[in-house]
Amino acid sequence: MSLSWSDVGKAIAGIAPVLGTALGGPAGAVVGGLVASALGTNNDPVSVNSAIAADPANAAKILALQAQHEENLRKMNLDYETALVTAQAGTIQAEAKSDSWLAANWRPILMLTFTFIVAVNYAFLPMAGWFGVHAAALALPPDMWDLLKIGIGGYIVGRSGEKITRNLKQ
Known part of the structure; x- marks a missing residue:
């Protein structure tokens, strides 16, 4: 054991x-x-x-x-x-300041992708059904929801850190 x-x-x-x-x-x-x-x-x-x-x-x-x-x-x-x-905030801030376009933008791209999937499943597809258009929703694994929560939390922490840093400099 x-x-x-x-x-x-x-x-x-x-x-x-x-x-x-x-x-x-x-x-x-x-x-x-x-x-x-x-x-x-x-x-x-x-x-x-x-x-x-x-x-x-x-x-x-x-x-x-x-x-x-x-x-x-x-x-x-x-x-x-x-x-x-x-x-976590330091990692996010370092990525945001990176000279690499991909390193600086992969989190926002991932969050936009998740937002798109959620919007399609819970807004667009139900509304399309009103007009007789029926399509299968994209599968949403539980891990995606966890990653989405972590990503949003990281974004909030990162933005809060930026605001605090800006206020301390003033």
């Missing part, structure tokens, strides 16, 4: 959400060591997961650990999310 600290974090998140999130983050092994110590078990994901499943009383120990370290855990999670958003 192979588990990661992220898997244990998902299991713990129902009991102690802040602790569970921290286990899934970059400091998962460090936080996992704290959990293992609190439960009196070996410092590995399998042992910690087994200890949680074996004794319902361990939930109270996990809650106590979260309460004891909640402020630090929240700060770690916030620092991680901030670093992630900053890195």
Whole structure:
């Protein structure tokens, strides 16, 4: 049975959400060591997961650990999310400033393509049906929706970063 600290974090998140999130983050092994110590078990994901499943009383120990370290855990999670958003924004800004036309424009082209597919499926084809024109909609795999959400989120973060930078320069 192979588990990661992220898997244990998902299991713990129902009991102690802040602790569970921290286990899934970059400091998962460090936080996992704290959990293992609190439960009196070996410092590995399998042992910690087994200890949680074996004794319902361990939930109270996990809650106590979260309460004891909640402020630090929240700060770690916030620092991680901030670093992630900053890195994503930096990548998008670097691409936008690139001398290569394709590197600077591939995201907008991809988003326009997705917008076109969504518009065809949910606006144009239904309206064409009013006039007796029936055509099959383009298939929309779930991964496309995920990519569309990420792309829109990246665009928003990038634009926000540009505005913040412009305001700081003034």
